[in-house]
Amino acid sequence: MNAKANSGFYVALSLPEQYMSSDQVQVTVERGTDDTPNNGLFAPGIAELTAFPMTAWNRLLQRHSNRSALLGNQDLQGLVSLREALHRYLTSSRSVVCNPDQIIVTSGAQQSIAIALLATQKLKPHQRFLVELPGYRQVVKVLDTFAVDYDFVDVDARTGLDIQRIVSSDSSGIYLTPSNQYPMGCSIQTEQRLHLIKWAQQNQSWIIEDDYDSEFQFDSRPFRSMQGLAAESGNADKMIYIGSMSKVMFNSLRIGYMVVPPHLVPLCLEIKDALSGDTPALVQAALADFIDEGGLLRHIRKMRRLYEQKYRLLKQCIQEAFGEDWTLVSQGAGLHVTIQWKSSVDEKTLSEMAQEVGIVVRPMQFYQPLAKPRNYGSIVLGFGNAPIEAIPDTVYALAELYYSLAE
Template identity: 35%
Template sequence: MKEVILSELLLQRLERSAGAKAEGNGAHMNRQLYEIIRQEILAGSMPAGCKLPASRLLAKELGVSRNTVLYAYEQLLAEGYVTASTGSGTFVSQTFPDHSALHKGGARNGTMPVPAAQQSTNRFDLSRRGMHLVANAGASDRQWGAFMAGVPDVSLFPHAVWARLLNKHWRNPRPELLTYAHHGGYMPLRRVLAEHLRLARAVRCEPEQIILTTGIHQAIDLIARLLADPGDKVWMEDPGYWGTRSLLTNAGVDVIPIPVDDEGIAPDAATLQNPPRFIFATPSHQYPLGTVMSLTRRRMLLEYARQRGAWIVEDDYDSEFRFEGRPLASLQGLDEHDRVIYMGTFSKTLFPGLRMGFMVLPKPLAPHFATGLSELFREGQLMQQAVLADFIEEGHYATHLRRMRQRYAQRQGLLREAIATRFGRDWPTSTHEAGLHLVMHLPPGADDLGISMAARTQGLSARPLSRYYADEVHARQGLLLGYACVPEDDIGPAFHKLAEVIEPAMEHLARTRQPPREFRARINSEAWSGA
């Protein structure tokens, strides 16, 4: 390309961008020059070896200062688009790969060109497990409002207390709180947490057995990475938490769905003959059905794990919010043979955005997990961990739990009353002792996914129970309704809107499948045991 053609091209392109610049969207002149020349080089309009006009000449032809042109040339030179030699000028660099050389190199190295059938038709293809993860994702784009399950009322969090404690640390921050964490997290937090777990959850542990994580998901990921190999078998409650299933499946382990009855996870005789590497369970408040694992079932699982060398992973996600009596003792507290890995989170008790949880590991495993956590994830959040340690030690955590336990119990009662008023007091719902959500069961054959999608159009969240089952044949229909983040005055009106969505679906089902009276007759039958 001749120098005069370059100046004409630049003038034309600059004139076209003048309108955008007048509207406040244009770049500075030196940046525009750089971008136009760069685009022409990448497009091949300015081939390698082409000489650029001298900066003085180009500046004169464009009617700009020489410094403007020099800036563009210097930026192109720094990024490798041009080369410059004193006394010779500025030339376009060789930027296009030599495809013939690539092919020759393959032949010279004894390799053959890739057949067309083996070439990807889409450069943005995910891996098989990546596609499976995305296709089966359960995370919602809504994380607040009626009736979002598993979300606490963050508006009632004592933010003024938290801000005071945070400011105390920030006034004179210690350098060790601003760097990477190591070896399991902030030890003062692990000490106060060990004491809290001993008193509130009957967990038996020393501070050194606690590993601080960013939540349940990271804990499960770490367990799968350090204790499982691809192809290992894992038992998981069915229905169960979709996040656990996604993490385990993506780790390459073989997830075996195990039905849940009114005593908890219930492996049959044939299943017991093939011991798994892990047994994932929510003993204190089964997710999502809400059942509590019986003492008999707990002792059976512990003995089975001891005999077969399996690990029990106890997810104690929301049992701090038990509305009748004291919180139930953990399964870990019954373990005499170090076969239980206990997981907890502050996402439900404080606020999800804190992204902090913990694991209680058998003593022989704890150092390995601390090393693995640092190696894989480069821990941090020491400042937040220090604030949380003060928050617990000064009694604010216990006070907040008591306050929220009362509010959530009241809100659950209001939601149950709304269901009873609209659908009758004999309509089946999940147990009421604990948690941040309840399950409103629907008749077999009901389209709970369709109801959930229709509810979204009304600004409501109602997760379909059937989507929590891995075994679709045995899936029950229902709706998970979170009440924790719904103000008391909003529960009745919000459920009225949801009922306007549910009732047409029930009427359609009654006309085509099963009359409502047959559904009601089955409420106390074996089919609803454990609901």
């Protein structure tokens, strides 16, 4: 307030300098911790966060932090340096056939999925889209949000994806996780992939390939990408390839990418612009260097060894604690295992009891927005961020909970 003689008090137009000190302590209330349920023991989809080379990563961020060119608006498609680095990485590691102009950098796989779904629906509207069941529930969220008509294709632990259901449909397209289906943990074989590619060409339908967990295979060599397989026969014009850095680096990075046919790039960029605009440039610049200087491949190799150790130990502990009562139905790949049992133990009750003791047990119901009768219980356990020394005791704690419900 300002006081004027013989006039009164008036609101000041600006704050006096003595009240503008930057030394004032700001007290903030912590709203979340690393102990939130999404990061708890056996939470699926979380990478090993303590093993990431943060010192090297921070050095790369610092390298680019003073570049004023990164402070303004950026290329909606992503930095050229990152798209070129991703092109080299995808060509060599996943046999993806493309050029950097076909790559779009996004804010993670979920944004890539949203862009891909909206683009395909705009080109082929009013037709039903297909998604895996059980499957990645975020896809269904996107479809529901944008009121896209969809239906489900069953994925069975023993027989895999119902290919015949797909190729006999006239749907506008399908979303697939062919390398390591989430959550059932099975792969689409090469002959089946070729069958699906042929269907997409004949029906003029789209295949959205989410190359989830392709980097981490423990029992077999990874399949080449469906996009690369389709390009080999000149049939990649109906393929959209999606990838993310969340599992190979860390979840909060929020960088994904999509590889689309050249004719689809303008439409996808139009949709991305409407959804969010460009992607933060500083992280893109650091990631481009991380890839080009070999940091990404070194980290993937290290994590593949560590994840395999965790997988083998988890599998062994499950066998010791449960014997034949639990069956591990997923393949040796990725960052999770899928369990089934025949007893009457309710998977949701087990999940709730486990949560009370700090263990995240994801019931299969979580991945099934369409309730279907089952004669078995099933859960998903993530081992990516579980300390290897904590795995045995955590499994035995789960066994105590399970058998207390089985009595």
